[in-house]
Amino acid sequence: MADPSSYRPKPGEIPDSPGVYRFRDEHRRVIYVGKAKSLRQRLANYFQDLAGLHPRTRTMVTTAASVEWTVVSTEVEALQLEYSWIKEYDPRFNVKYRDDKSYPYLAVTMNEEFPRVQVMRGHKKKGVRYFGPYGHAWAIRDTVDLLLRVFPVRTCSAGVFKNATRTGRPCLLGYIGKCSAPCVGRVSAEEHRELAEEFCDFMAGRTGAHLRRLEQRMTEAAEDMEYERAARLRDDIGALKKAMEKSAVVLADATDADLIAVAEDELEAAVQIFHVRGGRVRGQRGWVTDKVQEITTGALVEHALQQLYGEESGDAVPREVLVPALPDPVEPVQAWLTGRRGSGVSLRVPQRGDKRALMETVQRNAQQALALHKTRRASDLTTRSRALEEIADALGLDSAPLRIECYDVSHLQGDDVVASMVVFEDGLARKSEYRRFQIKSFAGQDDVRSMHEVITRRFRRYLADKERTGEWTDGDEAAGGVTDGADGTPVGDPGEPPASTLTEDDGRPRRFAYPPQLVVVDGGAPQVAAARRALDELGIDDIAVCGLAKRLEEVWLPDDDDPVVLPRTSEGLYLLQRVRDEAHRFAIGYQRVKRAKRFRSGPLDDVPGLGDTRKQALIKHFGSVKKLRSATIEQICEVPGIGRKTAEVIAVALAGAAPAAPAVNTATGEIMDDVEEPGKTPGPPGEPVSAGVPDDRRGLER
Secondary structure, eight states, X not given: OOOGGGSOOXXXXXXXXXXXXXXXOTTOOEEEEEXXXXXXXHHHHHTSOGGGSOHHHHHHHHHOOXXXXXXXXXXXXXXXXXXXXXXXXXXXXXXXXXXXXXOOEEEEOTTSSSOXXXXXXXXXXXXXXXXXXXXXXXXXXXHHHHHTTTSOOXXXXXXXXXXXXXXXXXXXXXXXXXXXXXXXXXXXXXXXXXXXXXXXXXXXXXXXXXXXXXXXXXXXXXXXXXXXXXXXXHHHHHHHHHHHHTSOBOSSTTOOEEEEEEEEOSSEEEEEEEEEETXXXXXXXXXXXXXXXXXXXXXXXXXXXXXXXTTOOGGGSXXXXXXXXXXXXXXXXXXXXXXXXXXXXXXXXXXXXXXXHHHHHHHHXXXXXXXXXXXXXXXXXXXXXXXXHHHHHHHTOSSOOSEEEEEEEXXXXXXXXXXXXXXXXXXXXXXXXXXXXXXXXXXXXXXXXXXXXXXXXXXXXXXXXXXXXXXXXXXXXXXXXXXXXXSOOBOSOTTSXXXXXXXXXXXXXXXXXXXXXEEEESSSHHHXXXXXXXXXXXXXXSSEEEEEOTTOOEEEOTTOSSOEEOOXXXXXXXXXXXXXXXXXXXXXXXXXXXXXXXXXOOGGGGSTTOXXXXXXHHHHXXXXXXXXHHSOHHHHHTXXXXXXXXXXXXXXXXXXXXXXXXXXXXXTOOXXXXXXXXXXXXXXOOOOSSTTSOOSSTXXXX
């Protein structure tokens, strides 16, 4: 690990002008390429105190051993040079979009004497017109099959074409009228090229002129009583319209635009592009990238534009490019796009109308692509096995941690402090064994103390059950307390759980208390130390502990001053991030449920044995809590499901609750007697925090 001060340029050496810089490692390999409006200001940011740098940037500057730069005249030249160097050096710390598949294009080889229509993949060739990309090759073939009736362009390979020329016999498409058969001289090279150009015009979105011309010719044939010719033209028009229906109109006619959307998390980003030509979606593609360094959405968009248009020119760059966020600064990027196209290009964020609605669709596609990418990566058995082995090697474990438990604390400015526990077995989430905790030993915000309490309660239950039965069971402390459903307090002595909580109905021990091989906490060194101290106090020394802080790549171990740095491409790091993020999601969900319940609580919530259904029935019958408070016991008994004993309990509870102050009309000063007390109507029953997690009293912290 190099010290950045060892290769920091001397003051005054770095020019204050636009340029491109390269960081190299000790082996002279380029590890990062960047551009700047002012090289002096930008490079100074890399040589500040390491503690002030983002962890990923800190990793880059400590990996580097030297830095060099090249001065250019304008920011546009810097953008072009940056793209060229990224393509040439493939730096490990730069954003690199990896295509999730090789997309097929509809290509017309206008560089040949007799242009050919075909499906093409891979790098684009000079002199070939491309349309797409398409999601599937069969979609291209279906479209071509419809258009060949109107534009009978050659589709055969070079071998078939030469053989037909030699024998003087066309292929089957020539006999059925779907090829003009230039191989046997039915049309000249000029006539065939004109057909190919009309085909390209139609695919480029200029469809109205062709349809109007065919309709006029059909009308003329009908007037001349050439009904067979008119019928053929009618069928040609139907074929063109059917081909057009395959790509629905999404924007105004003649609109050419590319829409780019980005879905991202802390580790990865997915980019989706919709290509709209002539108001219709003509193609779609997507990329996924690792976020090797801290990067904004605008910077991701800039890199996507470089990837998309770096080797394009002319009409391949549309007049309009719609993005979710603009690069900073936007002027050089827009000037670069204009230079690639040869005319003005509008780069902007859609605010309203059809373009904004279509951008939302592209955004949903990007989010689904990112979720699908993560699902595929997590579901691969080989990948999961490698991830567990990497974690074991990095943490010095004797074997792979087949069961991992992760804990996170969540609160809102010190209120409603809760914690979560998620379980991953063999690299996969076990949602049925997730548990929730309510922090009880203190009030206020103290994540370290909260983590100590949660770990203590979970493993105290583990030890108590082990001592009592010799089996690991699902009990109240391990799950955050078997509660009475009212205030979250545990029922019974934590050291003496009811016998019914120790086993399943068939006598098997509950699997929840199976001890983990690794405990992961969401946090850095303080949280890790608190978890280790809790285990030490309980005498548990056979469970490993580590921590993973949000937005950090370092893995913290107890009693270590320096973190363990896993490689950015490590599957082990990816698994730990997934575990940590899942614990955070589960804790946030529980905290929001508790906060919402607190906000909508009222006097009826304090009535023991009164559930949500009967609360709603009372409010529906009386209209408000205020009217219910003034009702007699006999009137309360009239509500379906309310007996006299329950009515007496309700009356006593409401009589003891202080009524809210009367509402006042600020305009007239009038006291509003019949206004319902605000905030006292019970809301609908709370929804479960997570699908797949049982929301019963067994093993849940309320």
